[in-house]
Amino acid sequence: MADGATNAPNKNQGTEDKLPVSLDAEQAILGALLFDNEIFYRVSTFLKAEHFFDPVHQMIFEAAGDLINSGRLGSPVTIDTYLATKQGYLDAGGKRYLETLAANVPSTAGATDYAKIVFDLSVCRGLMSIGSEMTERAKIATLDDSPTQQLQDAEQALYKLAETGKYGGGFVNLRSALTEAIEIANAAIKRGGGLAGISTGLRDLDRQLGGLHPSDLIILAGRPSMGKSSLGVNIGVNAAKAWRAEKQPDGSMKTVEGGKVGLFTLEMSAEQIATRIISEFARVPSEKIRRGEIEQEEFDKIYHATRELETLPLYIDDTGGLSIAQVAARARRLKRQHGLDLLIIDYIQLLTGSGKRSDNRVQEMTEISQGLKALAKELNVPIIGLAQLSRQVEQREDKRPQLADLRESGSIEQDADVVLFVFREKYYLGRSEPREGTEEHIAWQAKMDQVGDTAEVIIGKQRHGPIGKVDLHFEEKFTKFSNLADDRFGGGY
Structure with a gap:
């Protein structure tokens, strides 16, 4: 020495x-x-x-x-x-x-x-x-x-x-794990109780999940047109809008509310995502924005919404055909450069494995789901992976999704900490309208009125709590999910 x-x-x-x-x-x-x-x-x-x-x-x-x-x-x-x-x-x-x-x-x-x-x-x-x-x-x-x-x-x-000193430190003793658990509980108390993770911005869903927990892989699945992309974006925007950080004794900033959000959109462009978000905030239908069919008053709403949104810590990557390794590399870079508290991927079946697309898609999806779970633990953030459901849903009379409906489901179901399904009965009812003037049409209309704009988020799996169902309100023209007006909870969030 x-x-x-x-x-x-x-x-x-x-x-x-x-x-x-x-x-x-x-x-x-x-x-x-x-x-x-x-x-x-x-x-x-x-x-x-x-x-x-x-x-x-x-x-x-x-x-x-x-x-x-x-x-x-x-x-x-x-x-x-x-x-x-x-x-x-x-x-x-x-x-x-x-x-x-x-x-x-x-x-x-x-x-x-x-x-x-x-x-x-x-x-x-x-x-x-x-x-x-x-x-x-x-x-x-x-x-x-x-x-x-x-x-x-x-x-x-x-x-x-x-990240040395934070992640990948090998074994920790029980004392360290208990201390971390207490810190998480204390953070939940400071938020007003009930949430140990990032809020989704949806009151009843938060009650069931306790928020989005660090290192969890959350699968959000549904058939096309059910609104899974809209729900994923809504949650991401809600988290980014609520983001608040506090300065720590060592000079670093620590997120204490909401989160910095990374969104991989492998199907839609960043511009399409932005249009949806503007529509939700400005209360102007997205199709009118895309067509340019807007009045001056609506344009003013869009302008003010854009000024509010541009400061949100929400980062979008719309590169198509990414591999799971590329997603991991870009997520690490985002966390290192800007910070990251929540990662959303729309959708996971569009990812590829480490090599070229495999003939054995089930094996490739196993690599992808395991890679996402490992990435959630490595970055210590919740990852929401959107997933497409198989067509077998359409063959049943009751079209509410089940775990078995996940395409290449074995590994996805096993690796996920939480599995959520989006279901809108109104979508299927609308496709089965009987001929007007008949008794069947009268019964159909009554059913449509009863269903209204209610959407269901079915919790098919949850390691941290019970399974069940949460009802939400869905405004299709604004692609927005929100809390159901319910006098039991005072109406708002």
Whole structure:
């Protein structure tokens, strides 16, 4: 161990190439927390044992953390007992080295700054490692390792490095998991209770789901013309509109309400999505906007709606034919550059697997659904994946969807945490209108009046709670889902 060194030789490349290392900063932060254990709580939110360059320093920081987290004192005496059998620790001087660290600490006031230096240099070493690995890989061109795949892998490695200390940390003990659970519950209380996740903006759906939970894969499925795309966009806009963040002690911004939303629309263009959103906000039918058949008063509504919408943290990618790997790479980039709290994909059957479209579509959908679930966990955000239902729905008298109606359903149903179905009885009734003037037509009209503009969201699966049904109001000309006017709940959201 070279005390006070600011750089260390890279044994793999020779002493002429130096790794960014500050053993002084590593010793300073260790000495500070040995002197005052409270410092550990201030730096452990971002600093981990693996960020230290010196293996002995990694041992000491990890041992101190284990002792302090268990309510015991992290001192040279207790840590020495903890590490007494570790050969590397003994070679470094053992207890004498710990006492030297504690005695020579420059100042506990600068502890956070020392920790940030250790963290930043660790990131720099990670960048060097990724750069070196990708350089060597790029030198060897093979058919099985295309430049596109190399770019995606490099981006994933960079994302993981950027999120170090947050994601991909391996096993966590129960204490850490319990702390996180309590923080989630506390956040729900601060929101007014009832929601542990992002609000959909739809009161009764939130009551059933408790909001959209981080790391969950939510499948929103339906037959064509049921309104699944509209519902997905409505939820995304509601979340973006409610977005609010608070500044944290470390200077970062943390979302406390709503969310920053990414929307992959593989079927419609960004302009079509924007038109739908404007229609909903301005209360002007989307078909009138597309045709330009609008009065000055309606144009004024559109203008004001656009000014309100342009500030929303909603990001749209309308690239068609994306693979699951490309979606993951773009989502990581969005989170790194702008932040991301909710991801929506319309729709998942338009995605492809890692290779060319497979003859075995079921196998390809398995890769896609598993990839989406893994991405939800990696990014720690809820992902809403819209899905098309098979035609077998149309063959039944009761056309309400079931889990078995999901196309290539096995893996989708298994990987999803929540499965929602959109069903509008009015759509099917409208296609079966009898001849006017007959008794059948009178009965049909009465049924149409009874159904009205009600839509059903059927919860076919939910890991966190019960299945069931939620009734919503759907205004087709504005492609808008909203809460049913219900005196039991006071009408509005």
